[in-house]
Amino acid sequence: MCMMQAMGAMKKGLAILGSTGSVGTQTLEVVRSFPEMFEVVGLTCDRSVELLGRQAREFGPRYFHCNGAPDEKALIAATGACERDPLLLVGEEAVDVVVTATTGDVAIAPTLAAIDAGKQIALANKETVVMAGELVTERAEMNGVDILPLDSEPNAIWQCIRGEGEGSSVSRLIITASGGALRNTPIAKLKSVTPRQALRHPTWKMGRKITVDSATLMNKAFEVIEAHWLFGVDWDDIEIVIHPQSIVHSMVEFVDGSVKAQLSPPDMRLPIQYALAYPERMANPQIARFRPTETGALTFQEWERERYPCFEMAIGFARRGGTWPAALSGANDAAVEAFLSGRIGFLEIEQVIRAALEGHRNVDIPEIGDVLDAGRDGKARVFELVEG
């Protein structure tokens, strides 16, 4: 076997679901930095067919999937890639790691299929664990599959816990939050905030939905839910703190009182490459280094209940279990969409979600179909309220 073949055989095969989004494009940036490490086996998107086509020409995936028209798909197929449903794509032999970077609940079924096929999951899509945390983590454990958190906060917790040995010596997780675009907006003015203002994130560049979730702190509630399921930590032992600089990505306190934190300038490429390279670390000159004296003070403050009413509401529904968190996620999707299209105000996001979930019929021990139904139910109830 020649050297190139040997290197090719050692490459990790990636299926990137949602390759045209914020996380997806940054995942491809990491691949671009380490072409000898990774092979792009499959790419998927919803409608960004032109971008998917460019990605296909550059990375030469074997498979693709999109929801575009037949003539648009033909353009991508012309690059030599075959169309493959994500449920089948994730099980392809050449795939080692499935990156779940789509928004909403579309990642759940392919994630479960990937787990059943024994593939590692590099998990960006929060909804998967928010809606189906118990199902997904149980199935992963049963199949001996690693779920590698790619989101910066759970990734930071993972980095802090790794190497601590078997058995739980963790006593508390402290998840940091930037506070989002409206952290300094006077509370009295939140009522009239526009989508444009809510989308102006102070430290991170992300997709629209998650940027609004950041401004309501729903995103932080989702991370608490993720941490509960991914690290098996009790709800009461997870807290959040506002950290405006977004340098400390989270902290873990151990039983002896020691606290470990993971620090780095805000750049999603770092947690992405950490998850993709696991169990190695890779030097990437494109990623800025933390310079303490240049960064200046790192500050932490309590989060304000009045400013972020979504947070406690969301944790309350998550703690109920069953299909409540799935309904919450669906309702939040719809409420954010309604806000972004100008149909409701910023503070109404929490109000419509709370009102919509009043009518939700919980399933105590849900199957995957119940989870997806609950998400749709939450969404439909919000749209009904908004239209009404």
Ligand SMILES: NC(=O)c1ccc[n+]([C@@H]2O[C@H](COP(=O)([O-])OP(=O)(O)OC[C@H]3O[C@@H](n4cnc5c(N)ncnc54)[C@H](OP(=O)(O)O)[C@@H]3O)[C@@H](O)[C@H]2O)c1
């Ligand atoms: N952005 C971040 O920094 C960040 C950090 C941590 C976690 N996350 C999580 O990662 C996930 C993705 O976030 P993002 O900010 O990258 O979102 P985004 O920029 O909106 O990208 C979403 C991706 O999903 C695809 N997609 C959407 N609906 C789809 C459908 N029905 N079928 C197939 N593909 C679909 C989109 O395709 P089109 O381009 O065709 O629409 C796009 O590729 C979310 O769950 C988010 O909470 C994001």
